[in-house]
Amino acid sequence: MDERADPGPASRQAVSRRTERVASAVPIQMMMAFRMRSGYATRRLEPGVVDLTFGDPHELAPDAYVEALADALRPRDELWFAYMQSDEAAQAAAAASLERVVPLGWGPDDLRMTTGGFGAITVAFKVLADPGEEVVYNLPPWFLYEPLALEAGLVPVKVRARLPSFDLDLDAIAAALTERTRIVVVNTPNNPTGRIYPPETLEALAAILERASDRWGRRIWIVSDEPYNRIVFSGSTFHSPAQFYRHTLVCYSYGKTLLAPGQRLGYLAVPPTLPERAELLAAVDLMQIAAGWLFPNAVMQHAVPALERLAFDVPALEAKRDHVVSTLRAMGYELDVPQGTFYLWVRSPVADDEAFVGDLSGRGVLVMPGALFETPGWFRICLTATADSLEAAMPHLDAAIRAARV
């Protein structure tokens, strides 16, 4: 018999175990199914269908945005499109704006430009934790923490938010910490709930993490995922965990405030007061390269100073939020008024949120089921749709809750 005929099971496996581990994550399986096989997949481009799922733009980008990119496309020197890590002018503009939101004395060299929030979180996970170590985060979560953690070899540890406020459950977080915990992810303003965690909560979390780090003689870090830190409504104030716990890496994405998530742009910021700052920044530089050149394209980086001058219209979004919240409440939906972000987190009128979302999609309104956020019984509405589209969705949302009640 020719021994080369059957090379054995090991070489029949086409993909790595790492890939299999990522593929085994339920949130990513559900996300892929949602994008490829749900009512969203089949109906979203149909005329008259209102898509309230992802934070995508629903109108042409504003002229000022297009002009900022067009201007950045014109080369000023022969190195304009050369290999670029973090561009100094981009870092300076980003640091100045971060300082306005999170005043900690940030300088340009405290930031590294990344391919959006995704790139920043990816690098933070790889730099801070080793395979087998644990990353704690809150449910309902942004659905891609789990695959990013698994890809980095980390073990996701999930802690349910405290109901009914959906604030962090500090007792549950404290109970979840072990000697293997390396990272706690905090996402405020929160996707999907719209909560902004109060300063007292962040202060108490910092004390818990200081004690736990001392107990095990190993630092537990916060990865503060704050792409919505500029989308904060009147009456609410944003505080970053970095203001209470200096062992915090801040991850930011421009995809939300510029409503252009397909243009990958963000940063990872290392607090200037951090004793391990130089070591961390060197590690970030290294991992951005090693993980596949996770720097934004040259054009996007050149555009940052101009993009930083564009303002997100929070008052217009707030008006939309107020109108939709009161209209939904009048129909009988239960929901809190979000303090930030462009999401509404709504209780499904029937326990099976996927069935309810399916019914809504049959009526021509697409939203995301709570199951995608590991929180059945809820659904998420995205307010980036135009006011007219939102208005067009209202009779269908009304009909759906009425039908659910009979």
Ligand SMILES: Cc1ncc(COP(=O)(O)O)c(C=O)c1O
């Ligand atoms: C909480 C949260 N973190 C990170 C990201 C990733 O942002 P980006 O796609 O701009 O990199 C998102 C995007 O939806 C998000 O909602």
